[in-house]
Amino acid sequence: xxxxxxxxxxxxxxxTQDEIKKAYRRLAxxxxxxxxxxxxxxxxxxxxxxxxxxxxxxxxRQMFDMGADPFAPSxxxxxxxxxxxxxxxxxxxxxxxxxxxxxxSARRPGDRVRRGRSIKVRVELDxxxxxxxxxxxxxxxxxVLCDTCQGEGTAKGSQRHTCDMCQGRGEVSQxxxxxxxxxxxxxxxxxxxxxxxxxxxxxxxxxxxxxxREKVTRKVQIPAGVxxxxxxxxxxxxxxxxxxxxxxxxxxxxxxxxxxVFERRGDDLHCTVTVPMTAAALGASLTIETLDGNEEIDxxxxxxxxxxxxxxxxxxKHLDGGGRGDLxxxxxxxxxxxxxxxxxSLLRKFAELRGEDHPPGKFSPGHGNFFTRLRDxxxxx
Numbered sequence: 001x002x003x004x005x006x007x008x009x010x011x012x013x014x015x016t017q018d019e020i021k022k023a024y025r026r027l028a029x030x031x032x033x034x035x036x037x038x039x040x041x042x043x044x045x046x047x048x049x050x051x052x053x054x055x056x057x058x059x060x061r062q063m064f065d066m067g068a069d070p071f072a073p074s075x076x077x078x079x080x081x082x083x084x085x086x087x088x089x090x091x092x093x094x095x096x097x098x099x100x101x102x103x104x105s106a107r108r109p110g111d112r113v114r115r116g117r118s119i120k121v122r123v124e125l126d127x128x129x130x131x132x133x134x135x136x137x138x139x140x141x142x143x144v145l146c147d148t149c150q151g152e153g154t155a156k157g158s159q160r161h162t163c164d165m166c167q168g169r170g171e172v173s174q175x176x177x178x179x180x181x182x183x184x185x186x187x188x189x190x191x192x193x194x195x196x197x198x199x200x201x202x203x204x205x206x207x208x209x210x211x212x213r214e215k216v217t218r219k220v221q222i223p224a225g226v227x228x229x230x231x232x233x234x235x236x237x238x239x240x241x242x243x244x245x246x247x248x249x250x251x252x253x254x255x256x257x258x259x260x261v262f263e264r265r266g267d268d269l270h271c272t273v274t275v276p277m278t279a280a281a282l283g284a285s286l287t288i289e290t291l292d293g294n295e296e297i298d299x300x301x302x303x304x305x306x307x308x309x310x311x312x313x314x315x316x317k318h319l320d321g322g323g324r325g326d327l328x329x330x331x332x333x334x335x336x337x338x339x340x341x342x343x344x345s346l347l348r349k350f351a352e353l354r355g356e357d358h359p360p361g362k363f364s365p366g367h368g369n370f371f372t373r374l375r376d377x378x379x380x381x
Contacts, residue, residue, distance in 0.1 A: 003047075003051075003069060003071075005050075005051035005054050005055050005064060006051075006055070008047055008048060008051040009023045009024060009027065009048065009051050009052065009055065010023055010027075011023050011055075013065075015055075017056065017168060017196070018162065018168065020052065020055050020056055021052075021056065021197075024048065024049075024051075024052040024056075025151075025152060025244070027045075027048045028045070028048065028049070028151060028244045029150040029151065029152070029244070031044050031045035031048060032045060032145055032150070032151065032240075032244055033045065033236070033247065035145065035150065042236075045246075046246070049245075049246050050071055054069075054070055054071065114241045114242050114243075114245045115241045115245055115246050115247070115248055116143060116211075116238055116239035116240045116241040116242075116245060116246065116247050116248040117143075117238060117239045117248045118238045118239075118248040118249040118250070118251060119140060119142060119238045119239060119248065119249075119250050119251070120250075120251045120253055121138055121140045121250060121251070121252055121253065122253050122255050123136060123138055123220075123222070123252050123253065123254055123255065124255045124256075124257055125222065125226075125254060125255070125256055125257065126256070126257050126259070127256065127257070127259040127262060127264065127269075127291070127316075128291055129222065130222075130225075130226050130227065130228075130254065130256050130264075130316065131224065131225070131291055131315070131316035131317055132224050132291070132316075132317060133221070133222055133223050133224035133225075133226075133317070134222050135219060135220070135221050135222070136219070136220055136222055137217050137218070137219055138217065138218050138219075138220050138252070139215055139216070139217045140215065140216065140218075140250075141213060141214070141215050141216075142213070142214070142215075142216055142238065142239050142240075143211045143212070143213050143239040143240050144211060144212060144213075144214055144216065144240055145210070145211055145240050145244060146203060146205055146206035146209075146210055146211055146212050147205075148203055148204070148205040148206070149203040149205070149206060149210060150244070151210040151211065151240070151243055151244025152203070152210060152243070152244070153199050153202060153203055153206065153208040153209060153210040153243055154199050154201060154202065154203060154208070155201045155202060155203050155204065156203075158199075158200070158201040160197040160198065160199055161197060161198055161199075161200060162196070162197055163189055163191055163192035163195070163196055163197055163198050164191075165189055165190075165191040165192070166189035166191070166192060166196065168196045168197065169189070169196060170188065170189055170192065170194045170195060170196035171186050171187060171188055171189055171194060172186070172187060172188075172189050172190075173185065173186045174186075174187075209242055209243070210240075210242060210243040210244050211239075211240045211241075211242065211243075211244070218234075218237065218250070220232075220234065220252065222252075222254070223319065224316075224317035224319070224321070225267065225316055225317045225318050225319030225320070225321075226254045226319065227254065227256065227264070227266075227319075228254060228255060228256035228264075229253070229254065229255075230253075230254040231251050231252065231253050231254070232251070232252040232254070233249055233250070233251055233252075234249060234250040234251075234252065235249050236248075236249065237249065237250040238250050261289055262291075262327075264315075264316060266325060267315050267316045267317070267318055267324065267325030268315045268316075268325040268326050268327070268328060269291070269314070269315045269316065269325065269326075269327045269328070270327075270328050270329075270330070271327070271328075271329055271330070272329070272330045272331075272332050273286065273288065273329055273330070273331055273332065274332040274333075274334050275299060275303075275331060275332070275333060275334065276333075276334055276336070277333055277334065277335050277336065279299060280299065280302070280303045280304070280305070280331070280333040281301065281302065282301055283298070283299055283300050283301035283302075283303070284298075284299045285297070285298055285299070286298075286299055288311075288329060290311065290314045290327055291314065291315075291316075291327075292314060295311070295314075297309060297311070297329070299331070303331055303333070304331075304333065305331060305332055305333035306330065306331070306332075307330070307331045308328050308329065308330050308331070309328075309329040309330075309331065310326050310327070310328050310329075311326060311327040311328075311329070312326050313325075313326065314326060314327035315327050
């Protein structure tokens with residue numbers, strides 16, 4: 001057998017449920033991530049939690065005692081992978097479907113370690129941060145382990161007591177008669193809410209829940225190339241479960257703030273630069289803002305409105321780390337609207353010199369069909 005859950009919890013193989021629970025609580029207080037953040041200790045805490053999840057559930061414990069490990073990647077032990085019988089379905093699931101439990105088992109919902117809730121946190125970033133990545137301090141409300149009782153839920157010097165209604169089983173059963181005979185129904189114990197034990201003297205700080213709510217700050221690493229709406233999962237960083245149970249997850253939702261110049265499309269950045277008609281006709285050197293700083297570009301003579309200048313590798317980094325997108329700058333040529341007498345005279349003289357004082361105009365049908373647009377895109381005749 002790959003793992004001995006009894007040895008992990010440090011209990012005998014004939015240990016009672018109360019002994020198993022006490023062993024788990026003792027180890028959880030020592031190993032919980034809020035108390036001991038060491039990575040090796042966290043792995044040990046997960047192992048202890050896994051052992052408790054098996055041994056506190058009668059059906060899983062019975063499966064383990066027969067040689068099967070419910071947490072093994074492919075199961076293992078009698079009956080095939082994961083305790084599967086000849087039908088291909090887990091034996092426990094078949095028993096649950098017909099009788100509400102495995103052979104000789106009483107389901108103990110309160111004994112199982114309950115995982116904390118997952119949290120969704122919105123993280124606002126500017127364009128440079130989403131493009132190149134950033135380390136952020138993220139603050140959010142969550143549930144953390146109670147420092148006073150260390151997740152036990154009881155006041156100092158007191159302890160939980162076995163529920164006298166369900167005798168620690170966490171559930172109560174009722175037998176009724178029907179035309180099929182006697183029918184047994186089982187439901188969580190109303191007195192202990194399925195816990196199997198009750199707290200007569202709860203911790204004053206957490207009201208017996210074993211956790212308290214507070215605002216916490218986590219330093220998180222945002223990878224380069226994330227986009228608006230990207231979600232990042234931080235496993236095991238969410239709320240602490242009731243009574244010191246394992247944490248849920250955090251899901252960071254990236255919100256990218258609008259940029260005053262650039263529009264992001266995938267990993268490419270797009271912007272528009274407006275130049276006067278004379279600069280477009282004669283050519284000019286322009287200073288363009290990029291995410292890497294200002295950069296000089298040359299506007300060739302005779303540039304038309306709508307022309308796109310591409311700066312390769314000046315866009316956002318790819319999320320997979322393999323290079324960057326491009327920066328695409330569309331040129332908008334501005335025609336002067338008001339001219340004084342001298343400017344108008346010079347412009348008329350210029351039109352006469354080019355034979356454009358009485359232009360006939362060039363007409364073409366709309367946007368053209370698909371093949372016309374394809375031809376224009378490649379500059380072919």
